[in-house]
Amino acid sequence: MYVESSSDSAHKVFFRVLGPLRVCFGKREVSLPESRQLTVLAVLLTEVNKAVPVGRLIDAVWGDTPPVTADKQIQTCVWRVRKALVQAGSRADLIETVRGGYLLRLPDGSVDTQLFEQLRERGRFRARAGDPRGAVDDYRAALALFRGEPLAGLASRMLEPVAAYWAERRLTLLEECFDVELALGHHRELVGELSLLVEEHPLREQLRWHLMTALYLSDRRADALAVYHAGRAALISHVGLDPCARLQELHQRIIAGDPVLPADAVPSPGAYQGPVLRGVS
Template sequence: MGVRLPFHILGTLRVVNDEVVDAPSAHKVKTLLATLLIRANQVVSADQLLLELWGENPPRRALAGLHVYVSQLRKFLSAALPGPERVLTRPPGYLIRVDSDEVDALVFRRLVHQGRNYVRAGRHEEASAAFAQALELSRESVLDDLREGGIVTRFATWVEELRLECTEMLVESDFTLGRHRQLVGFLHELVAEHPLHEAFHRQLMLALYRCDRRADALGVYQAARETITSELGLEPCRAMRELHHAILLGDDERLAV
């Protein structure tokens, strides 16, 4: 994207300053930083932080321990990113002060929002670019080593769901732009990575059909049906069944070729 983001939480937690990439060495300080960044510019109460760091059974002196970890985090950030104090005490807890273009998750969310707005305006070239930029920021598994508390776990789930939605919208915009041939390989990868995500099977079927590969499109349906039936005991969703029927009939009007 050409912009260097200081804070990264869409994969492995890291802090970037020029060419230096770093992170706190202590696990609980890393968890504290990730939690505050997830709630960037919002107060996270001490009770929420205790729950995130120690779960339902914190040690007797957990609050004192939290104060120590906050102090260590402030020291780490002042060395990694010199400037104004980032972590502020605000009753009933703490917040981290960041700009909207300093945290990859904030930029990710903004790009997806921009992409949706472009789609609504019929500006699919700009929508495709926004969705692609968003996905570039979120290719790693999110905070795998820090998913011990509810805030981090819920955030990771949210990112993974939004990433899938963003990918679907990118493909739909590229379909509108007539890029079905370029999408076939990408969609094969997505189907292999997400074998139970029916939207990607449906999109691959449509891309193949639009490339005059009707038999391959029908083969995708049969393979998807076998997977879904064996894994879930279900038939494919209505949208997939209707697309399969349209391909069998060669219904170009229904398939918008």
């Protein structure tokens, strides 16, 4: 799924970085087997439509120990990436040589990270406008773009912060999505997914709050309390802190048998309207 940004179908290319790096022309994938080529392309994708200095590409590939021929090897890598893309059907000038570096010129919607942001924003617009079900559809479509860890398999110190950034964006959007889905009454359906996420991220208190809420609303009060105590033990063991005030309040509400979601958790219809996102449906 991607935004069609060019009228010339032969030139349409879509890059996937929310998982192993992939280059797609429709249903076809372009093979770039050498890790250096993939690393160079990944760095260019992190700076789409911006000039990337050769030195930055050298750092990404070799770190602090580049060979004396690093400049020429980067030039060769870029030439091979260009050749593979052109053979697959891209424009010859997709990667431009600029003063001191290279520039990957792409229309909006050509990278899955761009599509992720478009869907996330439209989901937020729909939530504010009183369309929670539409918001969940967009959130889930955005989350489905992830196919594993971002930029998986690329061993570059320079790319590690980029991968961590997008992994965090995914978790944050999941938390937003759970807020809306719980308010819509989807608590029973969420228990399994949330249980796996809490096991994977035991110190993430927002996810634990969602799991406790889903269990409590599913008439599993004892399980919800057990999740709280397991989280408290993990926090004390790892960082020496008690759970946050929100978790503690939820814990007390569950003990008392009080409601845990406000009546206005699902936004009521409003006048706010977001922009129309071309090609996203």
